[in-house]
Amino acid sequence: xxxxxxxxxxxxDAVRYIANRSSGRLGIxxxxxxxxxxxxxxxxxxxxxxxxxxxxxEVVRFRTTADLEGMLQGRFxxxxxxxxxxxxxxxxxxxxxxxxxxxxxxxxxxxxxxxELESTPDLLGACGASRRAGQVLxxxxxxxxxxxxxxxxxxxxxxxxxLIVANPLETMDAPEVDATVIGAGGxxxxxxxxxxxxxxxxxxxxxxxxxxxxxxxxGGGQ
Ligand code: CTP
Numbered sequence: 001x002x003x004x005x006x007x008x009x010x011x012x013d014a015v016r017y018i019a020n021r022s023s024g025r026l027g028i029x030x031x032x033x034x035x036x037x038x039x040x041x042x043x044x045x046x047x048x049x050x051x052x053x054x055x056x057x058e059v060v061r062f063r064t065t066a067d068l069e070g071m072l073q074g075r076f077x078x079x080x081x082x083x084x085x086x087x088x089x090x091x092x093x094x095x096x097x098x099x100x101x102x103x104x105x106x107x108x109x110x111x112x113x114x115x116e117l118e119s120t121p122d123l124l125g126a127c128g129a130s131r132r133a134g135q136v137l138x139x140x141x142x143x144x145x146x147x148x149x150x151x152x153x154x155x156x157x158x159x160x161x162x163l164i165v166a167n168p169l170e171t172m173d174a175p176e177v178d179a180t181v182i183g184a185g186g187x188x189x190x191x192x193x194x195x196x197x198x199x200x201x202x203x204x205x206x207x208x209x210x211x212x213x214x215x216x217x218x219g220g221g222q
Contacts (some may be wrong), residue, residue, distance in 0.1 A: 001039045002079035003031050004072075006046025008065045010092035012115065013106045021173040022087035024048040029201035030083055031057045037205065042079075044071050046086055065089050065120040076127050081136045081208060084124045084161075087172070091117040128160025136212050137161035144169050152182045163188060163211060165204065181207050 005027020009017040028050050031043040035054040042058045045051070046068070052059065062068040065088050076082060094116045106113065124139045131137060139161045141152040145168040152166035164182045171177055176194040180187055181204070189207045191200065 001034050001041050001081045001083065002044070002072075002075055003027050003034070003041060003083045004044040004046075004068060004086035004088075005031070006048040007087050008068065008089045009047050009063050010065065010089050010120075012093050014103055015105050018089065018092065018117075019047070020087050020089070022046070022048070023173055024050050024086075025175075026177065026197045026200065027083070027085035028052050029198045030085065030204065033198075033201040033205055039081075042075060044068060044075075044086070065092060065123070069121060069123055069126075072123055072127060076130070077132065079135065081138070081212070082124075082127055083138045083208070084127075085140055087142075088123055089120050092120050094118040122159065124161060125159040131160065136163075136208060136215075138163045138165065138208060140164065141166045142169055142172060143167075149180065149182065149187075152180070153186075156182055156184065162215075163208065179204075183211065 006024030007020045007022040009019050011017050024045060027043065028045070031041050031052045032054045035041045035056040041056070042060065043052060044060050044062055046062055060071060062071060068086060068088065124137070128137055139155060139159055141148070141155050141164050143151045143166065148166045148168060152164040156164045162183060166180045166182055167177060175196060177191065177197055177200040178194045179191050179200065181189045188211065191203060195203065
């Protein structure tokens, strides 16, 4: 099982970056729980101070979207299940623009500074486009509650994945989760109120396992 977790840091210069508030806690809890259940787990983990407790989890650290892209290219083909819990940046400073990516530090000048951003590649979408038969792909959607389900269903199709875990915006950086899992046929499962990310990890692994067994793919066995 290949799990990604945590934020990305996109450098503006040698000392500054654009990031987000993801703690990585949910993906880390999933990695611990999957290892406890006998899965062989690799966790691609972004810049966060949290780490898994279970020493059987293989941890590989990334910093930028480009780092994570390279790691997925090398490892996605070999996994049975990909759980893409990382909060990947949608935009990053464009190389060479306004000093972005320079080896040094942009110094203060009067009159402000405009940063030019470029879109990042859709990493999960690229995995969805190159998937093998039998692989199970799980993505996440973090959206305002009002458009959560519609947007998750659209994401499922666009990225070519099996399941999308839809979380309301408030989940980021919070200790608890209240999620709905969407599949191609609609809602697959819904949590019964809020639960801790650690309890949610076990709940979600049961949902993934149930999905894989129903479909008869490799994801159902450990
Ligand atoms: N994701 C990814 N690559 C990106 C951005 C996101 O692989 N460049 C993954 C995330 O890890 C998550 C899923 O895609 O599993 C949903 O991410 P989100 O940012 O909510 O979706 P977007 O594709 O950016 O769509 P939008 O923001 O337009 O809703």
